[in-house]
Amino acid sequence: MSQPMNIQVNLSDLRAAAEQMGAEKRRHDLGAGDDTAIQLERAEGIEISLADLETREGLLHYKDMQVVLFIPDHSRRQGFFEKAVDDGSKGNKYHIGQCQKLDEMKRNNRLERYSISRNPDGQFEIYGFDRSGEQIKDVVELNVCQYCLSLLNYKGAAESSRRRWEVVGEFDINEFFASHSSLFKYLPGNISQRDIGYTKDWEEISAKTRKRANYICKSCKVKLSDNKNLLHTHHINGVKSDNSHNNLEVLCADCHRRQPCHQCMHVSHSDIQLINRLRREQGIITSNLSWDDVFRYADPAIHGPLSHARSQGYAPPMVSFELSDSQANVIGELGAAWPDRMYGIYINNPPSKLHGWVFHSILEALEYFNG
Template structure:
């Protein structure tokens, strides 16, 4: 049955308020139905190591990025509670150590997964003198994982520099780096994103973006056609300070690359859209290494480091290839058109004459050359 509803009085009120029409993304308000699993995941869920899946080399369960750790520290428990660095390393990637544990059939070991951002892990063990002990410890990240992902260039630095990366490792920062590869976020992300804003933040943000002409004040991409991808950033980090000098309009990509913005999440399709508009508007038109690193998705930093250290020329970012066999252009996050070589974060497609690598494949491919150059 067709319903005839007159909404003209409502629209009249909207116009009277001076409210601004904007585009709407269902993904922003989407809520996953498995709330119980998310609650459990925050505190740690026991898992069979064979049930772990891998997303571009990162650990994943039910579409969520996760960390794997071993809570049982046996007789070392007392020492580890005093010094987390002495404990079992936690894993962020499907590294050679995990593969070794699978091959050795170490099924008696109890593994847990979590997406808690705090860096504090619940552990237990049996002390020789005090019996059963439980507590929390700041465990260290696995170096094999860091090198496999070339996270912060870990594969191409000295042992001492790699130790520094371990000591400074932030789970929140790590999750931010690869957030565009996952559709489901840790619950803490949502809580952090909402915390501290003024009640009228929506109106304040709208005015700042309108005043900026919906142009990012850092990279200069014009987002009039995708207004929701323009954010408002507090320069001094204080969300309660809404003075005009403290507010600046930034695209979602530039915003998440600001310091202390580990809670920022940008979907892969949004990164594709931002870089598509940048290309159309000749934003970041130079193809040098500094420009490419500013423009590319954060998850590609490890690949880019391998490429630069391996002597490759800087690639084109968000390259679109039109072919006769595909209805829409094939989008590659990184591409070397003369070599017919590219990297795609979405499922790579086959294009005759081209080699298109996934993120995991690209880390291996370019990693071999960079390691040879460093020797």
């Protein structure tokens, strides 16, 4: 009996050619193991032990896939399940970070059955028991944990209890995942499937539109003629089949994701670095940015510590700051830096040690500015 052939295909040259031609760059990484990734995007998620849950910069992940943690069991007191079904905000809260409540659960070795999910609908399958002892299930939209929001200072949630409640009310799980996508390899599948709704000739129309704009982003004015794949054509009214001239706008990938209803668009940290490097070279990012400019150009993954810094009265930092040694060799890049204080926040990889400088990870910076 013949053995099955092991065929390996290298698509790197094809991808490079596509980028050279200007095809818009999109991430389609689903997850480590299709079955696991698909299961995680269902309302029931995957049951897990807290010992198997990993953290990165205070965020929860499983096999390099960012996840949230929830407790399906809503039977601990009479009527709890029914109340949660009627109003999800009255059910168990789900966790997006390694907050004090989760630490307390671990210390007390609580015996709840935990599940993880990255369901893009923000809905979770919960269960209880009827009067006869039969298990009953339903799918509900639970509220996010306020302790997690405070830990991460997501959208300034740590500023006040009022602001925290506002963030809970407007919380969008897809937007949250997208804002931290630069920290993880894999992203939720439905977010990566953004090709639905385009006309068959969309690539050609997009290419012509970007060329007509001289490959310049209409919003931030960065020129991407040598990196056309990072320049997108945006449908202003949100209708992807409406390719009328007045409905098309050329935007860099970073500005595109900041448009209404586009907050769930994932842009890798390396792409943000490249766009910001070009902005800096073209005089768009300078050493005297306002705080509004900082939040416009900085990777959203560091918005939490930046919000703390602003509320503490710090001057606006430099964004995507390149570190140089005594020989003027670039040795690393910081997401944000205060050169006068010799302090910086790095993303993913810590830079080489540099005399006098202090480098903090995102989680360390959250603690530093909130101390």
